[in-house]
Amino acid sequence: MTGDAGTRLPTSNVSQDYLKAIYAAVEWGGPATSVSALAARMGVSPSTASETVRRLADEGLVHHERYGGISLTGRGREAALAMVRRHRLIETLLVEHLGYEWDEVHDEAEVLEHAVSDLLIERVDALLGHPVRDPHGDPIPSASGEVSLPPTRPLGEAPAGEGGRIVRISDAEPQVLRHLADVGMNLDAHVEVVETRPYVGTTLFAVTQPGESQPARVELGDPAVAAVWITR
Template sequence: MSIPEPAARRTQPNADSAAEDYLKTIYQHTEWQSDPVTPSVLASSMGVAPSSVTEMAKKLSAAGLVNYAPYKPLTLTAEGVARARGVIRRHRIIETWLVDEMGYDWHEVHDEAEVLEHSISERLLDAIDSRLGHPRSDPHGDPIPSAAGTVDESSALLLSSAAVGTSGAVVRISDRDPSLLLSLAAAGIRPSTMISVVSRHDDAGFVVRVAGAPGADADTAALVPVSASGGSSIWISAPA
């Protein structure tokens, strides 16, 4: 299977957009945690049949982009990582552009970017990136790969793993659940917000102290409940 390099100007949707989606999903699975992605997990994440994953994995393996063996986790080759980062760069720059200049809120941009990432030309992408001032992260805190394919590494702790008393800046919030993004924004929780874990109740969620939350005095912080799903979607800066 051949996946062409991005054209200088692309006017039609990329014929290999499905392959790009697979590469992106495999990459993102281990971007914030270390468990490898199995074919069954990948099928569930992408909403496709396991047989479809097997077929695509074989094609991507033949193209030198994925390491595939039956019943084993899938990993990207060096070329696969480079291709995946190219797709992710397009997606996250588009999300940032939609929020910063097109009036979208952060819970609305994921699906739009999913479509545009396969059709935008590299020339337009570079122009948007330049206009935005070459952002290093998207509205949800995910790092934007550089044009050269490098990524800023950051040490972060999942909120669900944080002990009571842990404090840190929000580094990243998963964009998979738009309703969660809405509720967190209403509570004043976004990337760079300082929070402290006040209490945790396992399946019931957490209570965190949020600096600068709506309703709090300028020099104080508000107590905000965070659901269990929220605790599995928020990363904070790891304690030194």
Template sequence: MPSPAVDDYLKTIYHHTEWQDERITPSQLAAVLGLAPSSVTEMVQKLAAQGLVTHRPYGPIALSPEGEQRAAAIVRRHRLVETWLVREFDYTWDEVHDEAEVLEHVLSDRLLERIDERLGHPRFDPHGDAIPDAAGHVHREPFVLLADAGVGHEGRVLRVSDRDAELLRELDRLGLTVGRTVRVDGDGMLLDGVEVVLPTGAADAVWLTA
């Protein structure tokens, strides 16, 4: 049966390996969700019993095929809602996450598909995260985290993490948004040939084309 708590766990596990390969550990999952490790351990055991995740004690957690499909479905809901709010209601990219957290659990499948149709079946949300299609499939270009990009690397901004709303506002003021082409230049970057000093945390929150 649908459960917002289960969906939030699956979504968090799904997010963790979208932009890097290391599987999430129970302690990392507890930190992201803001829950006690004992509570997370209990829920992970329940998810494993339901066939939604695979997990050994003290080891990392992975989604099963069924869990992956369910996680992709809730991620699709969240990201379509974010895109809808930005395009249709003039929300900014730092305002949509909390709204989508609520709406993703209450929209009917019919309304969600109407939203998808109205938006022209977008492939990416306002932060550059891929929107899974109805079958759960996604397409991503080869990418590199800004912190790992060497001096002189030139690429297009593929994705900006939505975890820090203030950082999103600062990057927006700088014009460092999804789709912009930049060149890494020491501790900063060149944006349209102009040197830009990056705010704290940006190097670990921005992904470029590889």
């Protein structure tokens, strides 16, 4: 099975999902994933994850030192980016043309990304106008595997009086996505930290939507704050 720009993809859906997960762990500056963390992410036992990683290493797609982190080889990274491109283009299509909300698209894309052809993905890309980010702000790799990450920082790292434009919102928890949408924490809105309230685990923000001048006050709990990334 080939992917974008002729990238050779593993024939197994499981292998494709593992490569994507290994890439996602480090995409925004996180540490290389471990077998136990990968097992938790994939919803399998550590022994099952270990066996799959061993098979991927035998195929030349990952590096794994015993008891160490798992990293992608050059071939593994190419395959991972091809799958990420498929996933994020499908998410964007579902939101922009099929009426899905941004908290509904992840599971659908997880299924569809394995079934679509390279030609369909390129037609989707053209239909959407070659977008550079998905509905959550994650970058969409180009057909040649190029990725452009904006300089960002987690919102939780900004002290009182500072902020920036929202450029990414993690899609890991659909309930968090729904809450953030409800309170106006959307991509490209400007957010400023007004006051941290560690005694109750919340932070107060001033949020200004694009094209507007009056900010709204929004109070978020720590899990919601952790999902938001802003310009550095």
